[in-house]
Amino acid sequence: MRIKRIELNKFKRFTHLIVEDIPESTKLVVLVGPNGSGKTSFMEAMNHYHKCAGYGDPGDYQYLGKKGTIKRYDYNQWYDVALDMVDIVFHDATFPKSIGEGSIKGRFYFRSAYRNEPDFQIDSMQHQNDPRESIRLPTLIQDDRTVSNNYQHLVASIISGLFNEENNQKTVEDLRKELIGQIQAAIERVFDDLRFSSIGDPLINGNFYFTKGISKDFHYRSEERRVGKECLGMGSGR
Secondary structure: OOEEEEEEEEEOOEEEEEEOOOOOOOOOOOOOOOOOOOHHHHHHHHHHHHHHHHHOOOOOHHHHEOOOOOOOOOHHHHHHHHHHHEEEEEOOOOOOOOOOOOOOOOOEEEEOOOEOOOOOOEOOOOOOOOHHHOOOOOOOOOOEOOHHHHHHHHHHHHHHHHOOHHHOOOOHHHHHHHHHHHHHHHHHHHOOOEEEEEOOOOOOOEOOEEEEOOEEEEEOOOOOOOOOOOEEEEOOOO
């Protein structure tokens, strides 16, 4: 799923903003600018679109409305105008423009700038709910500690596949590749020289491991500094 055009109307710091003609072949879009220039607000607009259209959550008008022009809405009034603040056109998908329509659920994945899990190692497993069934981040100023949760969700999906009778003719390697292979392909579409190599042993050294050039199987580690700002992932909901 690839974005072609985004339009914002009276959303946070923007009176009217259009970003258009994004090529379908684009692998990575980077927003660059000084603090206060609107990078977070722009990403928040896509988060609002996803929450509003996918889950029927119009958000808080005092937080989302254009600063300096906010009027007081009752809930029904805000519900009527919330989705009109952000419009997104895709190259390869069309979604009905209605609140809570549902088919866009799980099509976006957001990380906030406040990532407070720079490293992790799993030595026990816990049940993880499907992240597509709920709003993960109501706003992008919230604390984000979800890398280890995502890891456990991936491992749980592989284990569940072992008990699905439809997979009786598949090997464990086949099941592992079906899920991990999707992540490998997604990373390689964006980063030509980075390969997702394994998930380690979930009960001993559970982590995401990568290979780049001569560096083999180094594990996930993110500097605990807010230098990357928001990260958005889009896919088929898997």
